[in-house]
Amino acid sequence: GEDVEQSLFLSVREGDSSVINCTYTDSSSTYLYWYKQEPGAGLQLLTYIFSNMDMKQDQRLTVLLNKKDKHLSLRIADTQTGDSAIYFCAEISGGSYIPTFGRGTSLIVHP
Amino acid sequence: DVKVTQSSRYLVKRTGEKVFLECVQDMDHENMFWYRQDPGLGLRLIYFSYDVKMKEKGDIPEGYSVSREKKERFSLILESASTNQTSMYLCASSLAGAQPQHFGDGTRLSIL
Numbered sequence: 277g278e279d280v281e282q283s284l285f286l287s288v289r290e291g292d293s294s295v296i297n298c299t300y301t302d303s304s305s306t307y308l309y310w311y312k313q314e315p316g317a318g319l320q321l322l323t324y325i326f327s328n329m330d331m332k333q334d335q336r337l338t339v340l341l342n343k344k345d346k347h348l349s350l351r352i353a354d355t356q357t358g359d360s361a362i363y364f365c366a367e368i369s370g371g372s373y374i375p376t377f378g379r380g381t382s383l384i385v386h387p
Numbered sequence: 388d389v390k391v392t393q394s395s396r397y398l399v400k401r402t403g404e405k406v407f408l409e410c411v412q413d414m415d416h417e418n419m420f421w422y423r424q425d426p427g428l429g430l431r432l433i434y435f436s437y438d439v440k441m442k443e444k445g446d447i448p449e450g451y452s453v454s455r456e457k458k459e460r461f462s463l464i465l466e467s468a469s470t471n472q473t474s475m476y477l478c479a480s481s482l483a484g485a486q487p488q489h490f491g492d493g494t495r496l497s498i499l
Contacts, residue, residue: 311490317492317493318391318491318492319479319490321490368485370484372485373435373481374432375488377429
């Protein structure tokens with residue numbers, strides 16, 4: 277079946293930029309999403325991008341999509357301790373109700 | 388903003404009990420989903436529903452059933468709870484088709 281891969285951990289210093297990467301295999305992906313999960317909570321939709329876009333910016337968040345390489349990234353500028361969480365990448369193709377989620381990247385922000 | 392509300396944040400039940408987890412969304416979404424989340428296994432889809440009274444099995448439906456009598460409410464039922472069903476349960480909804488999912492805060496269920 278289709279697959280979404282993410283690295284498990286990322287550690288950054290407060291104030292630096294964080295870049296979380298994701299690769300996917302489904303060439304018919306329509307939407308690609310980023311979710312944030314804080315400890316003990318559900319998943320919060322951070323942002324999403326349509327597959328016909330290359331980039332989307334929303335305040336400190338920048339999403340880049342390389343459709344040729346099936347690579348998605350989430351850049352968080354000026355990373356804060358409150359950004360420490362697990363970040364999930366997900367994709368869905370146009371004919372489906374069901375997204376495919378990655379396993380999540382645990383972002384650790386240290387002073 | 389979309390609001391998905393799960394009835395309990397924490398729940399403790401005993402082996403063999405019938406357990407009901409409730410989920411309500413307030414945005415007239417067509418699709419609703421139940422996942423469980425376990426360390427190292429990511430999110431696994433249990434059941435989903437794309438319309439009232441309609442349900443479809445996900446990847447791990449064994450030991451679970453669901454009910455969707457009204458559009459806004461999607462219930463997950465553990466017919467006879469077992470210890471291997473101890474997990475974090477997440478409900479989600481989406482408007483229709485490939486629209487993004489919105490999640491509730493989760494229910495951490497412990498079966499003793």
